[in-house]
Amino acid sequence: MSNPSFISFSGVSKSYDGTNYVVDDLNLDVRKGEFLSLLGPSGSGKTTTLMMLAGFESPTQGEIRLDGKRLDDKPPHQRDIGMVFQNYALFPHLTIAENVAFPLSVRRVSRAEQKTRVKRALDMIELPHLANxxxxxxxxxxxxxxxxxxxxVFEPSVVLMDEPLGALDKRLRETMQYEIMRLHRELSLTIVYVTHDQAEALTMSDRVAVFSDGRIQQAATPSELYENAQNAFVANFVGENNGLAGRVVSCDDTWATLALSDGSLIRGRCERGLRVGDEAMLALRPERAHIAAVEGSHVDEHNNVVRARVEELVYCGDHHRVHLTLGASDSIVVKVPNTQRHTLPASGDTIEVAWRHDDCKILATSVPPRAPALRSPATPSPSLITTAPAGAN
Structure with missing residues (x-):
C-alpha cells in the first residue's frame, strides 16, 4: 500500500519578473516521516522551493498543501513548520535557553511549559549545561x-533545513549529519533539506529530488539515483562519473550499443527513447571499472573492454585513482582499491580496462536549456523572524 502524501506541490511555479521562472511547474509529494533532500547547483530552484513551503515566498501559480490543507495562502507563523538556516539566525542578545524558548513565547505557551520543553530540547542536543x-x-x-x-521545541509538523551545515568544517559537518539523522529517526520527523552537496544528500536522505533550472530532473532513493540515473545531468551531478561521448549503433527497450570516438563498441543499459544514430553519453562510475591485469580479474562475454593509456596515478589512501586516455582525447578514471596485493601500472603503459555491461548506462546527451540567471530569495533576518515565528525555529 502506498504512503499518502503529507506535503504536496501541485503545478507550483515561481517567477520574479513574470517571464522567467526560477521554479517551473513543480509537482512533488513528501510522505509523513520522510527525509527528503532537494539537491542541485546554485540557482536551480531548490531554496526557492523551500522558501515557498516555509511561507517566505509566494508561488506565482499552483498549490502547496500540508496534510491536505492549503498552505500557500497562510503566513509563516500559521504553518506549523520549523526552520533551520545556514547562518543559524540566533538572537545574539538572548541566552541559549531564551533563543530556544522564543517560538514558544510567540505562541503564548505558559512559562512553566516553556521551561519544561526548553530543558527537554537542550537535553536532546546534549547542551543543557550551556543554557545561560x-x-x-x-x-x-x-x-x-x-x-x-x-x-x-514547539513540535512542528515539518522541519525545513536550508544548507544548515554549509558553514561547518568537514569533521564537524559529518558529526552534525549523524546528529540530524538520529533526531529524524528517534522523533519520526518529516524533514525537507536543501543542499548542493551530493555526498551529504546521499548519506542522509530517504529520497533525493535533483533540481536543475527550476525543474526536478529525478526524485528517487539515493541508491536509485546513483545506480540508475534517468538522464545525463543526474549522472554527472550525483557522484563521480566517467561520461564518454559516442553514437548509438543499436538499441532496444533495455540495452544499447554505443560507438566511442576510438571505435570501441560499448554495451550497456539504456535510457528509454534512445534511437539508432543518436548522440549519447556512457555513464560509468570509476569504482565499477577495473584493470584486469592489476586486479587479477578476467574478461568474459558480459564485460566491455577498451584499451587505454595510463596518464597519471594518484594515491588517495584507501584507493588509487588511475587517470587514462582513451583514443585521441577521451579520458577515463578507474578507482583501484588499496589492497597492497597488486602492482599498479606505470604512466605511459597501455592497458585493458573492463567493466560489466550492467554496470554502465547509455543516456541521451541533450539536457534542458539553462534558464537566465534569476535572483534567489535572501535568508530572512532575525528581525523578520520576530514577525514570522515558524522561520525563527
Missing amino acids: RRPAQLSGGQQQRVALARAL
Missing part, C-alpha cells in the same frame, strides 16, 4: 545544534 550562555560564546557546531533545538 549567549550564541557568541558557542562554537559553530554548538550554535547549529541550538538552532536545531529551536526548530524542534
